[in-house]
Amino acid sequence: MTARPVRRWGNAGRERQNFLHFYCFFISHKLKSTDSLTKAGYELFEILRRLRLTIAREEGLPPYIIFSDKTLIDMSIKAPTDKETILNVSGVGGAKYEKYGDRFIKAVTAFKEENPDAITSIKEEDVRP
Numbered sequence: 001m002t003a004r005p006v007r008r009w010g011n012a013g014r015e016r017q018n019f020l021h022f023y024c025f026f027i028s029h030k031l032k033s034t035d036s037l038t039k040a041g042y043e044l045f046e047i048l049r050r051l052r053l054t055i056a057r058e059e060g061l062p063p064y065i066i067f068s069d070k071t072l073i074d075m076s077i078k079a080p081t082d083k084e085t086i087l088n089v090s091g092v093g094g095a096k097y098e099k100y101g102d103r104f105i106k107a108v109t110a111f112k113e114e115n116p117d118a119i120t121s122i123k124e125e126d127v128r129p
Contacts (some may be wrong), residue, residue, distance in 0.1 A: 033073050041120030044111050046075040051107050055100060066100060067091060077121040081109050 037045060049063075049072060056063040069073070071091030080086035086101050087094070112118070 033070060036121050037073065037076055038119055038122055040115055041076045043060050043115075044079065044108065044118075044120055045072055047069060047111055048075055050102065055103065067068035067089045067096070067104075072127055075102070075104065075115060079112060079120055081112065 034042060034045065052063050052072065055066050059066075059069045068091055071089060074090045075086070075092075078085060078089055080089060082105065083101065084099065086092055086105055087097060094099070115120075
């Protein structure tokens with residue numbers, strides 16, 4: 001009877017194990033995408049989500065086709081009130097601006113008029129423990 005060789009990982013195995021441990025820790029402690037929003041920012045995000053849903057129903061499209069949540073979060077952070085600012089929002093290009101830009105600018109402007117002192121986001125380093 002012959003013995004099977006024992007597989008030894010050596011340092012490579014430990015390095016892989018350390019990497020996996022770090023990766024799992026990073027994923028489990030990763031910030032949620034809305035964690036950078038303040039209470040006012042989250043309220044604006046919800047207003048923008050409702051507007052997106054209204055537009056999606058009007059056009060018979062899924063809401064994510066209008067704008068993704070990531071785009072709405074960035075829009076909540078930047079709170080654009082003009083064409084130049086909204087075009088700097090991630091996920092907003094010329095075509096989407098032409099189709100939806102004015103409605104979202106009006107929603108943000110109305111929110112800012114109701115909440116003139118509202119701060120919609122905080123720095124990421126302030127969120128981390």
